[in-house]
Amino acid sequence: MDSISVKTSTNEYAVSIGPGLRFQMERFINKSYSKIFIITDSNVEPLYLPDVLQSLEPSFPVNYTVVPAGESSKSARVYFDIITEVIQSGLDRDSLIIALGGGMVGDLAGFVAATFMRGIDFIQMPTTILAHDSSVGGKVAINHPEGKNLIGSFYPPQAVVYDVDTLHTIPLMEIRSGYAEIVKHSFIHDQPFWEDIEEVDLTKPLLDDQLMNHLFRGIQVKANIVELDEKESNIRQYLNFGHTLGHALESELGYGKLTHGEAVAIGMLFAIKVSEAHFHTELPYQSLFEWLKRNHYPIALPPTINVNNLINRMKKDKKAKKQSVQMVLLRELGEPITESIEDFTLIGLLEQFLRELVDR
Numbered sequence: 001m002d003s004i005s006v007k008t009s010t011n012e013y014a015v016s017i018g019p020g021l022r023f024q025m026e027r028f029i030n031k032s033y034s035k036i037f038i039i040t041d042s043n044v045e046p047l048y049l050p051d052v053l054q055s056l057e058p059s060f061p062v063n064y065t066v067v068p069a070g071e072s073s074k075s076a077r078v079y080f081d082i083i084t085e086v087i088q089s090g091l092d093r094d095s096l097i098i099a100l101g102g103g104m105v106g107d108l109a110g111f112v113a114a115t116f117m118r119g120i121d122f123i124q125m126p127t128t129i130l131a132h133d134s135s136v137g138g139k140v141a142i143n144h145p146e147g148k149n150l151i152g153s154f155y156p157p158q159a160v161v162y163d164v165d166t167l168h169t170i171p172l173m174e175i176r177s178g179y180a181e182i183v184k185h186s187f188i189h190d191q192p193f194w195e196d197i198e199e200v201d202l203t204k205p206l207l208d209d210q211l212m213n214h215l216f217r218g219i220q221v222k223a224n225i226v227e228l229d230e231k232e233s234n235i236r237q238y239l240n241f242g243h244t245l246g247h248a249l250e251s252e253l254g255y256g257k258l259t260h261g262e263a264v265a266i267g268m269l270f271a272i273k274v275s276e277a278h279f280h281t282e283l284p285y286q287s288l289f290e291w292l293k294r295n296h297y298p299i300a301l302p303p304t305i306n307v308n309n310l311i312n313r314m315k316k317d318k319k320a321k322k323q324s325v326q327m328v329l330l331r332e333l334g335e336p337i338t339e340s341i342e343d344f345t346l347i348g349l350l351e352q353f354l355r356e357l358v359d360r
């Protein structure tokens with residue numbers, strides 16, 4: 001087992017990564033909790049919940065709830081229903097919540113933990129590649145129809161327990177989605193990381209060592225940034241590379257139509273185009289585009305997609321200031337910077353970008 005420590009000015013926790021960790025949960029729980037409540041989804045439940053229950057039940061009273069798989073469960077209604085179950089299960093301030101699943105479950109369960117009785121402990125047990133990102137850093141949230149993650153908090157977990165054996169069952173679409181966030185970590189970090197990822201062929205079975213290496217480096221990039229700016233006052237915004245358009249696409253198309261990573265992949269392409277225009281520079285747009293194509297990312301968008309709607313949604317992004325869209329751009333690969341982009345410029349670049357995607 002490997003471990004990465006995340007240490008901010010207010011807290012510290014370990015991200016433990018290795019095979020079979022779901023069978024050893026007692027190692028990671030060092031308080032005598034009154035009760036444990038596991039939140040998982042309908043795909044993960046049959047695969048991994050029995051193992052986690054078996055490893056906890058000798059030592060703790062455990063209850064659980066299962067939400068429907070999919071982004072639409074990251075909603076106010078599902079959140080409220082879980083809070084009701086948590087109350088009825090008799091949880092108190094000495095109880096623990098465990099998020100067992102991908103980023104959807106992690107964000108939702110984390111928000112339940114952050115708000116129930118003004119906050120109780122929680123542990124992230126990520127089960128997707130994407131969740132190497134979502135389980136670290138303490139952003140927890142639910143969606144609003146108007147925008148992604150608009151209701152949320154910064155609420156770090158007590159621990160992240162990443163049993164990488166669970167990754168063997170994720171479907172190809174989710175492998176792609178998760179790799180988009182690894183690509184993001186590489187683009188904001190440095191060229192050698194991107195060059196390594198460029199070698200990956202997601203259409204073939206993943207090589208365990210290679211995946212572990214990429215997950216580890218991705219987590220390290222994220223942890224280093226979060227340690228310096230947990231509440232996103234400045235450099236944490238770089239982790240949002242590709243998300244300004246990505247999130248707008250997710251809410252505009254309807255949550256779940258594109259996976260988060262698919263939307264971020266398109267958002268990164270656009271952010272690179274904007275960077276090239278803004279800084280009069282050339283970035284590896286083409287190599288990213290070709291890698292995404294080779295790996296069957298759905299890059300085409302419906303021709304009916306409305307540029308003004310997307311821009312209005314980008315103005316509801318959490319980085320926006322006084323109705324002005326802020327995007328994370330790259331001066332060079334590995335040199336992110338947040339810039340304000342005028343509406344006029346944005347409309348022109350987005351129209352051109354969408355036209356080019358349709359033409360290709």
Ligand SMILES: NC(=O)c1ccc[n+]([C@@H]2O[C@H](COP(=O)([O-])OP(=O)(O)OC[C@H]3O[C@@H](n4cnc5c(N)ncnc54)[C@H](O)[C@@H]3O)[C@@H](O)[C@H]2O)c1
Nearest residue numbers: 043069102103104105127128130133134139166169170260
């Ligand atoms: N908090 C953060 O910092 C942060 C970072 C990135 C993304 N996110 C959020 O994370 C969410 C996306 O996370 P995700 O891509 O993990 O989606 P997800 O949790 O919806 O999981 C994707 C799919 O894979 C299934 N699944 C999960 N683990 C599995 C396994 N081991 N085997 C088989 N199937 C499995 C799920 O049931 C689901 O159908 C989005 O809501 C996004 O906004 C948050």
Ligand SMILES: O=C(O)C(=O)C[C@@H](O)[C@H](O)[C@H](O)COP(=O)(O)O
Nearest residue numbers: 133137139148149236239240243318
């Ligand atoms: O951790 C961060 O900070 C990120 O921006 C990571 C993103 O991958 C993630 O999707 C996050 O949930 C986006 O945050 P938001 O503040 O734009 O909702």
Ligand SMILES: [Zn+2]
Nearest residue numbers: 181243260264
């Ligand atoms: Zn993301």
